[in-house]
Amino acid sequence: MHPLLALIGKDLRLHVHNRRALILTLAVPIAIASFFGSLFGGQSGRVKPSGVPVAVVDLDHSAVSAQVLSNLLAEAGLRVSFPTNEAAAQDAVRQGQLAAAVVIPANFGRDAGRGLFGGGAKPDVVLYEDPGRQMESGLVRGLLTQHIISAVARNVFNGASGRQFTREGLARIEEAQGMPAGDRELLRTMLGGVDRWLARVETNGTSAAGAGGPGGGGGGFSLPFNFREEPAVREAVHQFQYNGYAHSFGGMSMQFVLMAAIDWGLAILLERQRGLWRRLRAAPISRGTLLAGRAASSALIGFGTLAVCWGFSMVVFHVRVLGSWPGFVLCNLAVAVFAASLGLFIAAVGRTPEATRGLAIFVILILVMLGGAWIPSFIFPEWLQQASVVIPTRWAMEGFDGMTWRGLGFAAAVKPVLVLLFSSLVCGGLAWRWFRWEAD
Amino acid sequence: MNPPILEVRGLRKTFGSLVAVEEVSFSVAAGECVGLLGPNGAGKTTTLSMLAGLIRPDAGEVLIAGRALTGDTDPAKRRLGLVPQDLALYEDLSAAENLAFFGALYSLSRAELRDRGAAALDLVGLSGRAKDPPRTFSGGMKRRLNLAVALLHDPEILLLDEPTVGVDPQSRNAIFDNLETLRARGKTILYTTHYLEEVERLCSRVVIVDHGRVLADAPLAELRAREGEGQRCTVELAAPAPADWIAALRGLPGVRRVAARESQLIFEVADLTVAVPAVTAWLAQHGAQITQLSSARPNLESVFLSLTGRNLRDD
Structure with a gap:
């Protein structure tokens, strides 16, 4: 041997x-x-992810806040709960039970719409974060921003509420002191056009924001893109995903x-x-x-x-x-x-x-x-x-x-x-x- | 006398500032059994390591059948069988697996491994334990297996480094029976030990080393003759003898040599019947109280003592 x-x-x-x-x-x-x-x-795909635990306290109870909550609940990456009040939410974050807690203030829907046109004080959305889970709270912040913009835009550029916001905006333009005449005319034309368009949509019974969904071609106001999520790995015959x-x-x-x-x-x-x-x-x-x-x-x-x-x-x-x-x-x-x-x-x-x-x-x-x-x-x-x-x-x-x-x-x-x-x-x-x- | 199969010429080895072997030269004839005797730290194991090619000497050379070992793979290594002082066995492999593994290092065929393994186990009386791992063996059995492993490639020269350390008298006898069998088969044996009785039982010649030097290299009979045909007499006193007594005692009838060690006086005498009465009378006259008196024929210990002034088992 x-x-x-x-x-x-x-x-x-x-x-x-x-x-x-x-x-x-x-x-x-x-x-x-x-x-x-x-x-x-x-x-991936075999076991449901647990999701980032996040609490939402809605003090507004408006159509806008309801839309935000609805969108957050639909997110697979989040596990949303609704504590009774802000103090309870903050305490849960402090104890590590939640990665973050969101507080939507009273009158959020109204103030956010006005804030979009630069009128009135902007509302403060409070986000309590666990310093040890910054990656998760970052995810919450990103999703929250996306859904708030979507809901507010839908509210501002849609129907009666939309017309109210444009008219308020037109009134502030007329009242604004020291605005150059050329700027005043351009803004008046833009908001006046929006107002007329909303009136036309209202008359014809078509939703301006209704085309905001994926593939909608009817016009309206919405996020200017859609996400299409695809795995970047080659998929085998049996459709295995990331593991x-x-x-x-x-x-x-x-x-x-x-x-x-x-x-x-x-x-x-x-x-x-x-x-x-x-x-x-x-x-x-x-x-x-x-x-x-x-x-x-x-x-x-x-x-x-x-x-x-x-x-x-x-x-x-x-x-x-x-x-x-x-x-x-x-x-x-x-x-x-x-x-x-x-x-x-x-x-x-x-x-x-x-x-x-x-x-x-x-x-x-x-x-x-x-x-x-x-x-x-x-x-x-x-x-x-x-x-x-x-x-x-x-x-x-x-x-x-x-x-x-x-x-x-x-x-x-x-x-x-x-x-x-x-x-x-x-x-x-x-x-x-x-x-x-x-x-x- | 057969021609030398193993020659050691001017070996020297240092480890840093420590001189382990200063100058060692001797030779062993084919079929001869030589004892390499010395106290702990004398340089025996280092010398054996150089013989087996385990360490490179700083100076000198080792010749196997007239040829120096050249490198790790020198075929002349096959003529050597080393039995290390430590139990060099894999405790979790069976005795047969240990033999097969170490035999395979010498490129033995499967058939040779099987046949020689069985023969080696038979020689050391472990045939019935071939399938058992050494961790289940007694110390003596492990020592015997340690010996068997070195025999598998049928070496002409056996280098044994204190192969009976830590074994009971029964196992020691068994190992000696094995070694005598091997000697009878014509194996050349270099047996390193500090047990005098082992050298006296097994070897025909002895090389005594101390402090890395050869103090004596002679047949056993010649060494005994050097000490004369006289006898050794030891007198134990109640108190150490004054130094000036030694010269006076040496002049007594029948006394050849006198040495003092603590409260002992050791006499080399030509005739006990003449010397002992003279010594006891002289000691009585000088007020010495004798507590014990014994006599023995000269042995290697007395040779070693006379050569080095030290007892063999002194560290």
């Missing part, structure tokens, strides 16, 4: 013999990835493969302490064979771990490879090889098991955090996104995401694979050079 095969076989046997460690090696990443996956959106578990399983399984690889690197140092190293070095085998044996067994175990974790995610959470299968397999192999060489490198640098453990924790935390294994790297600040391109695990995650839920082709896997293999070569080479080969 070739010594290299013997070395690999021995490590695989040791791995399988330790049943408890084997189960933990697989169960822990699956459990954590499942948890993170559920946080990052889970299975948050794809990212979390890639990240978490890679993290645990890195940890396991460090353990295998440590195993060499423990072999040295236990005298096994003397026996291994006494045999007529090269240093390259010794390191290659450990690297190969570690990579095989890592690849097996990745395969089991991905398999679980596919069966239980319906994660799918929407991109290239060969690219996906290559990415996994490259990650396993990189982890194995990193383990040897850390062991070579650490020199003793104790020092290596401390160093390993630091290195793995940096790699998984900056690599986007915990949270996607697009959430990082711009400078960190730029800086993290030197982190091999960042490329691994790009490869995993690209081949799974992004549905990219084989070409998208080439760069991540090359970066990982190059990093493996560097780590392996340095390990070979820095390893303390002589027996104690």
